[in-house]
Amino acid sequence: MGQSPRNNLNMIEGSLLDKIVLFALPFGISSVLQQLFNAADLAVVGRFASPQAMAAVGSNSSVINLIISTFVGLSVGANAVIAIEIGSGRKDQINDTVHTVIGVALAAGAALIVIGIALSRPILQLMGAPREVMDLAILYLRIYFLAMPAIMIYNYGSAVLRSKGDSKRPLYAMILSGIINILLNLLFVVVFHLHVVGVALATVISNMFGAGLILFYLLTEEETFRLSFKKIRIRKKYLVKMMKIGLPAGLQGAVFSLSNVVIQSTVNSFGADAIAGATAAANFDFVSYCVMNAFAQAAVTFTSQNYGAKELTRCKKVFRICMACGICSSAVVVFVLVTFRYQVIQLFTTEPAVIEYAMIRIMSAFVFHYLIGTYEISGGCLRGMNYSFIPALISIFGTCVFRLIYVFVYISKVHDFHALFMVYPLSWLLTGIVTLSAYFIVRTRLFKKLEAAA
Secondary structure, eight states: OOOOTTTOOOOSSSOSHHHHHHHHHHHHHHHHHHHHHHHHHHHHHHHHSOHHHHHHHHTTHHHHHHHHHHHHHHHHHHHHHHHHHHHHTOHHHHHHHHHHHHHHHHHHHHHHHHHHHHHHHHHHHHHTOOHHHHHHHHHHHHHHGGGHHHHHHHHHHHHHHHHTTOOHHHHHHHHHHHHHHHHHHHIIIIITOOTHHHHHHHHHHHHHHHHHHHHHHHHTSOTTTOOOGGGOOOOHHHHHHHHHHHHHHHHHHHHHHHHHHHHHHHHHTTOHHHHHHHHHHHHHHHHHHHHHHHHHHHHHHHHHHHHHTTOHHHHHHHHHHHHHHHHHHHHHHHHHHHHTHHHHHTTTOOOHHHHHHHHHHHHHTGGGGGGGHHHHHHHHHHHHTTOOHHHHHHHIIIIIIHHHHIIIIIIHHHOOHHHHHTHHHHHHHHHHHHHHHHHHHHHHHHHHHHHHHO
């Protein structure tokens, strides 16, 4: 296919462990950096503004994740579809798929601007955001959503690059845009005292820079993957393929985030200190998730290419390697962050009440965070084999339905902060057991069928 060996990995030949690590490492680093740069918003307002400003930024996190997850899930479909086309040798379809992917990104970004501006107030009111932070939270959310086209382009364009094994250049774009985000945060908040407006504007500008770099990479790609603005259009044939895999993943992410919105609404009932503390502690979860999710995304891409090439034994090895690496790396992150939890939290706030709430969340939920790998990585392998609906359905019941029942039936009676966050490890354990079982059942049946037809 004329791929440049510098930026691409041969996933269907040779050793797997080193290639999976080489793929996952830049992806994990870029995801961690993205989260750290987002955490910089929180840290800057927490240290240089007020707990109310920190709560205003924090109260939006679950809303933003809910809306973005629905659309970014389609990028998983883009990754898998292009990877399968690469493994199958269908070069003639790749370029049309790339232009469909970017067309979807632009359309989704434009739609999200309208959604975010129009629905910011009713959403935050529905969540029960405290009155003292409501106006600031609405202002932050509306400015933030101006970055949506850039966020979509970065995520969808990065999915195109990762489908052929290039996870390095999305990392470069994230590093540069993240540095810009931090510098602008400090400039707008510390120097110009713009507080919530400042961190929101920094997010918009830095994301536009990152998206611009991704577009530059695609515009200068080899011919098979090269982007041309004149050719951007959404082709039904490739959109359907993307949606078959990506829509269930997007639905899973949206429903997962919806359950977090409900939990956030309950957190809001404990007041501004609880919101700020839970939001600061959530950054621990995000860092661990980014590390583990890098191997989940490797599972999607490597399984897709090898499944397309009918390399079934390699598909099994991909599962074992990704599962072992993902869970172990997440466990290491958990151990380190729990050990230094007080020092890390003090980067965000020095308020004793806020720190106390953060510690409760960390010791209730985060200490079990490595359990997420059991369903994220096995679900990624299922998507790589073109089975996206099964892990989505399991996650909907295991994370969303279970959590809603827990919150509305149990927490409504006890109203305890520690008990509230115990819902996370319980749902992770339940979802992991069911998803792993589904993976082995589907793999056994599918591979027998393919081997019989060979």
